[in-house]
Amino acid sequence: MQSLLVTQGIRLKIKRALRLRLNGLALWDGDSLPVELKAELEREAQRLALVERQIGELEAKRRERLQSPRTEAERRIVHLMRLGAIGPTSAWLLVMEFFGWRAFRNRREVAALAGLVGTPYNSGESERDQGISKAGNRRVRAMIVEIAWLWLRFQPGSALSQWYRARFAGGGLRLRRIGIVALARRLLIALWRYLEDGVMPEGARLITSEI
Numbered sequence: 001m002q003s004l005l006v007t008q009g010i011r012l013k014i015k016r017a018l019r020l021r022l023n024g025l026a027l028w029d030g031d032s033l034p035v036e037l038k039a040e041l042e043r044e045a046q047r048l049a050l051v052e053r054q055i056g057e058l059e060a061k062r063r064e065r066l067q068s069p070r071t072e073a074e075r076r077i078v079h080l081m082r083l084g085a086i087g088p089t090s091a092w093l094l095v096m097e098f099f100g101w102r103a104f105r106n107r108r109e110v111a112a113l114a115g116l117v118g119t120p121y122n123s124g125e126s127e128r129d130q131g132i133s134k135a136g137n138r139r140v141r142a143m144i145v146e147i148a149w150l151w152l153r154f155q156p157g158s159a160l161s162q163w164y165r166a167r168f169a170g171g172g173l174r175l176r177r178i179g180i181v182a183l184a185r186r187l188l189i190a191l192w193r194y195l196e197d198g199v200m201p202e203g204a205r206l207i208t209s210e211i
Helices: 002-006 035-067 072-081 088-099 107-113 138-154 159-167 173-197
Strands: 118-122 127-132
Touching: 002 035, 035 072, 035 088, 072 088, 072 173, 088 138, 088 173, 107 173, 138 159, 138 173, 159 173
Parallel strands: none
Antiparallel strands: 118 127
């Protein structure tokens, strides 16, 4: 919808279908929207409203399940949510797509499944690190990087946050982006230990999560 409006010189950030008021929109010269464009936008708004309603229903069912967890996976999700910086969506993804179905033997397996291990290059004459492999679950990888940024904000006193600030916070944007991936790897391993062995990430604080 935003792309359709941009073609007519209208820049409008659409967050929810219910907030879209087509009758109040006008072209750059004050004319009304073309009839065909308005009809197409209305159809797109109806599709968006349907998706929003379905997402709301799914979220309501998830909240209901987590308020009275019955399975081991649901109990793990609630346990993860007790850590500040981890909400229901991220906890659900980490457990259902990562921790809930695989028995990890060591921290390298944890990092490898998320594509967060290094890929060294060795030609015989030169050796260098080519960055992370990105060969694992990309949804989990993207989520743990997002959680890492939130961890710095909501868990500033933790050992992981202090490690990041000491190593990367004083550098430029590129160094901080490299650092956040390194933090994400360490954080994912720490969350695995927290779920498997009950080992709290050093310096982290627990919260009373609201589901």
